[in-house]
Amino acid sequence: MTDTKVKKSGLEFEVPEGWDKKGLQELCLKPIVYGIVQAGPNVSEGVPYLRSTDVGGEINIDGLMKTSFIIAKKYSRSVVKPGDIVFSLRGNIGETSIVPNDLKEANLTQGTARISCNPYLINSHFLKYSLSNSEVHRSIIRLAKGSTFQEISLNELRKIKVPLPPLPEQRAIAQVLGKMDEAIQTTECLITQKELRKKWLMQNLLTGKMRLKGFSGEWREVHLGEFFSERNETRHIELTLLSIGQSGIYPQDESIKKDTSNADKSKYKRICPGDIGYNTMRMWQGRSALSDLEGIVSPAYTVISPKENADSQFFAYLFKTPKLTHLFWRNSQGLVDDTLNCKFKDFSIVKVVLPQTREEQTTIARVLQIADQEISLLKSKADKLRKQKKGMMQVLLTGKVRLKLN
Incomplete structure (x- = not known):
């Protein structure tokens, strides 16, 4: 990595030599649009659609609501496909998700927008990280308006400027940050496993269903x-x-x-x-x-x-x-x-x-304390990884630090 000085002023900022700045719509193959206004009742065999509550992290395909084919056809302009970015316009404003390969086709609601990246200009994973970076995200939040609920308009969203390195550098940055996400996800999976194990231990040790070695008397x-x-x-x-x-x-x-x-x-x-x-x-x-x-x-x-x-x-x-x-x-x-x-x-x-003895109580408590300590260490590790990723995003996505490309 090499350091590069970057100046910024409000929403406008200078970018390193070789980088550019472009509005979101300039980077898209299709217009940035929102989706279905009234999706109607859930149709089990219908077309899935994405609400703002579905956006942020990985999309849970099985949890998506579905609309009728008739309604979906009326909103063919807002169909999303694998690789598209879904952007939350209201509620959790600025949260994004990339449509996975397993979701072959879906639609949106009025609270979400489609960003279809032009692959010759921008890498979708790089753009997703850029939109969540503190500098860009703050500009998104500042542009949100509304008295009853906050929302960013499509016109404002289309004009959001993002720093744009050359494609090879975009891919390299996305790959580095993707590795961090993998490490965080792996750690969070371990936390879930350890928490389930602790729950199982509590269900069995605190009820006497399972006895620890050396203890046999009836409770x-x-x-x-x-x-x-x-x-x-x-x-x-x-x-x-x-x-x-x-x-x-x-x-x-x-x-x-x-x-x-x-x-x-x-x-x-x-x-x-x-x-x-x-x-x-x-x-x-x-x-x-x-x-x-x-x-x-x-x-x-x-x-x-x-x-x-x-x-x-x-x-x-x-x-x-x-x-x-x-x-x-x-x-x-x-x-x-x-x-x-x-x-x-x-x-x-x-x-x-x-248990009849305090000794057995103490031994059971110690087993559960060890389980808690393991969970605590993993949570601490996950927090450190998230902070490390945040720091990397701040310097890599603004060009303050440049990656050396092969």
Whole structure:
């Protein structure tokens, strides 16, 4: 790669020597058009069409709606074929997808537009990346108008300027970014596999269907009150205010949510490492988390402290399972879901089948923690790859860095 200085000013920018700038319509074989205005009811054996919600990433062919052949024929001007780019005009404005080879023919709606690239001028994959690059994408968003909903007009879209390197360089850039996409997709597939494996482990280990080596005793049905007591300690205003969310328990000042806590925190409850905090009105929705911090939480939460026979990490996993959330719902008090409360007295009488020893609880929890760590590492890897790709797009698609071609 070699560095090249590029100047820019608003929507206009200078491009490196050997590059050009052209409007989208100049790069197309056919007019940029939108599609069907009224597609009518879904016709199972009809012609598939693409809505704005279908655009972004790979097109899910099996999930496409279909219109009648009569309606499709009226809109023959907006037929899309493999290799065409579908552009979202509204909603997720600027999102794009390339029509795959398996989708031999389809149509559009009023919320999507067809961009049929002239292969002698531009590579469709290069253009797709260019349209999603921050500089071009920002110009697209700025041109969107509308009071009820935002939308970019076809006239504005047709005039969008994109930097245009020679075709060999376009192909090389698209290939490099395509490799990044492949790496991201492979990592995301591994994440999905690991998450499914963790789900399977939870379904089997937390129910006793599968036993880990070294454990054989029968599980027994017990009340949760035999394993937890309520911590109802208040007037600890000197402690850090904590927030309980899906990702765990963390200081409120690290939360992206607005702080809606009361100025008077004398009634806020103390929570300690190893305790579990749960939303008293939302325990049946799985709103609970294990704490590794000491602090105070809103009175809207119930804080439970494990007894000597309980491994709180094991129970943190158990409380997220569908069976347990259903039991919490059944034992909550209230006339309708929005007023249900699972106070400690209700929580404590819930019956569950559990291992006889804390050692087995701890071993099960450790297996699930390892599964979580594997998922976390892969998610971190995927994030790094996405950031790396974003950085590469910013320099390759503007010509700030040039690829050396063979």
